[in-house]
Amino acid sequence: MSPERRTAAALADALAAGEATSVEVTQAHLDRIDEVDGALHAFLHVDAEGALRDAAASDARRAAGESWGPLDGIPIAVKDVMATRGLPTTCGSRILAGWVPPYDATVVARLRAGGLPIVGKTNMDEFAMGSSTEHSAWGPTHNPWDLARIPGGSGGGSAAAVASYEAPLAIGTDTGGSIRQPGAVTGTVGVKPTYGGVSRYGLVALANSLDQAGPVTRTVLDAALLHEVIGGHDPLDSTSIEQPLPALVEAARRGADGDLTGVRVGVVKELGGEGYQAGVLARFEESVELMTKAGAEVVEVSCPSFVHALATYYLILPAEASSNLARFDAMRYGLRVTPDVAENGAGPSAEDVMRATREAGFGDEVKRRIILGTYALSSGYYDAYYGQAQKVRTLVTRDFAAAFGHADVLVSPTAPTTAFKIGEKVDDPLAMYLNDLATIPANLSGVPGISIPSGLADEDGLPAGVQILAPAMADDRVYRVGAALESLLAAEWGGALLDQAPPLVEEGGLRRSRDHGGEG
């Protein structure tokens, strides 16, 4: 099997056994990027030189009998929202065009300390605002299953890169589903860790109280391996949890036997039914059925406040975002637009420059949310909007607590639909927001969640995902149950779901979009 088809765990074994070198593995992925990224646009920046340099260093270490950890030498892609010293970081926004951070995010520093060569920065909705990656200032990313369709968002670039074998591993960030929903619609695995489990230092904030970085991979075990590299307490992040991570790799390995005897699985009544695509629901029900057969005790649980989660989210997120994005004012870094102000001969003031830069530098969705957030925090409206939203947030947390009294994990479809067509919802923000219906409650409450592929929907033959949620700090449970369901499904399918994806490259060059000949 060519290196880029193998999982990170398999590559790590190959490197350890001396059957491959990091330079070979990294070069294979860079070649794959060269081959397919013109059609996908998963990457905003590729750092071949830096990745190969780090790969060579890894090989030298290994030759000297040293290793920086289980993923030393395994290449990785990083969402463009993480600060990377010396590598451009734009967050998918024109306003950060050309910005090269002078520092590494803690997650990035840990990747470097773990010996993982960074192949590049992946595309995303501008400042992580979106569910389709169409809101990137640098153009959309395409879904490897169907180039006419969206790869989910905001982390569509990371998911598409992993799904198309451009990288075995990627870093995503999940504020309302931006790791899990792209995972669902690209047939990959995405984990949103417990809030505070992975440092946010260097993650350019969308909504500070919701953001969490996590692994984007093709298998549950790979996600656990990556999670252990990036997770754990960071003194630079006050909201970082001090306790050590649970044993995640161990949980993933244990779950791989497919045995769920004694595990209580709660099906959340409010996360399903109306608004969910039939094929998505069918695959979800099959997954629940498989878990039951594997010994799980399946119960239905009700979380009544979840119906208000979306509305709550769209008050808290814009409020925090409107404040976070205030710093983009052309004074210190990023884009600067200097307007002509000819009246009375005076040059433009600082305010004129700020205004013109923000007008030119932010996209429509970003402006929409800044305005929403500014309004929600305004004097006289705070209590009715932001204050009220925080109360509902408490109710969501109480619902989770009650549900976890009856179940060890909760399950639901990850996203209500499969991948929709590029352009289909871009002018309908409310329809776009509905994509995160099932993923948002976990962010509001800080609990961990994983999305794994549940199969292909009958209507369109596109991947759907199942989401598994666990109580805060019990990330090991999502790995154990996720790995079990993954192996049960693989047995049904006779292999990984991604094996069923149409090849991106056929004889004579890149495959064209199924529906739109012009794409790609």
Add this chain to the structure above:
Amino acid sequence: MTDTLLSYDDVLAQFDPALGLEVHVELNTATKMFCGCSTTFGADPNTQVCPTCLGLPGSLPVVNAKAVESAIRIGLALNCEIAEWCRFARKNYFYPDMPKNFQTSQYDEPIAFNGWMDVEVEGTTYRVGIERAHMEEDTGKSTHIGTTGRIHGADYSLVDYNRAGIPLIEIVTKPVLGTGAKAPEVARAYVGQLRALLLGLGVSDVRMEQGSLRCDVNLSLAPRGSGTLGIRTETKNVNSLRSVERATRYEMQRHAAILADGGKVLQETRHWHEDTGVTTSGREKSDAEDYRYFPEPDLVPMAPGREWVEQLRAELPEPPHERRARLQAEWGFSDLEMRDTVGAGALGLVEETIAAGTSPQTARKWWLGELARRANESETELADLGVTPGDVARVQALVDEGSLNDKLARQVFDGLLDGEGTPDEIVAARGLAIVSDEGALSAAVDHAIAANPEVADKIRDGKVAAAGALIGAVMKEMRGQADANRVRELVLERLT
């Protein structure tokens, strides 16, 4: 534009002033409020910065525990309650010297609240209520290049972010009422005594000229006896104790002229101009300014442990007013003597001199007499003269044992000011010790009697008061190094 002012007497005849003082104190922690950057004053621009205090995308704040401790100590010293649970909040507004375009501050959950400080002005004590003391970060410093010196009309502006993120405590008083004519003095005394309190706590350099203590004066007038509050102005840039008093008085007179004319005071920020002694209009401050406060999501709430708070309370230095009362009683000073001692900044010096063995009145006499005169002449503070309490105590000890008289002692102080060494070294080097050789003294007395026969006769006739002239002659011959009392005895022995 010149403001119309009402005479101060007319102001008081018609209006009651209400004061409100907001003091920003830069803490003297080694590092900034939310990052590890140095706080040293005077470094080259933008050399004490990092991703966090520059507000770079992705950076996060971490609270400086020492700053929290200082905030709690200040709160306790101001008789405040200390919050059992409190948070930081974001104050959102755009300004180029604010890296994130929000200031991390505290809003409705300050760490300390509801306290008081007693302020003494000319023997009357005014209790100033403390509304709150909260933590926040400083902004960067803008320098506007151009004729106006202000952002409007500047050719360009320079920003130094070294100051951005330095820990600040903002101390806000409740409205201070009932001060009448003394409002300007009370304002000044409050800031002065607050400064002394902070100095005693060791939490800040409190240098007004360097901006490590900054004061905004809020003032309003209400018709006399109405019991209401008028429309206030907030005067900024008040950077000395004298300015606090002058700016308060100026605003009282300016408000009064507007109100007496039937006008309405504009609620606004004013700028104080030290050189011209006037305030001018700043940006209009209205209810339209909305800071959109919300709890800082990057910082977890703080819950200072009660044991810790009580430990900090137990370790507080004695409050200045209690210390003054105790020392006054111990020393037996009159109110006037005490006020002069405090006013001269000599309280600690006198205390240490007494501790070194000098009597209270004598210690006071040296510091507020001889040494205060010399400090005045050289325009320095007493504490900076170069004379220590130990020196003063030693000089007085030499006087007490008869080795020096007051006149010789003053020459020892000359030596001390000139840096000639310890009092004993100076006495030896300058040969200042009193001559106790009876032979030399007797000879000098005999010379004096022989040289002044008319005076000697007067004394023989019973006019003992004339002895002064002979004593003077002896002292002159002895170059002052004689005990005047012994000389008198010797003169009288011979002539009566």
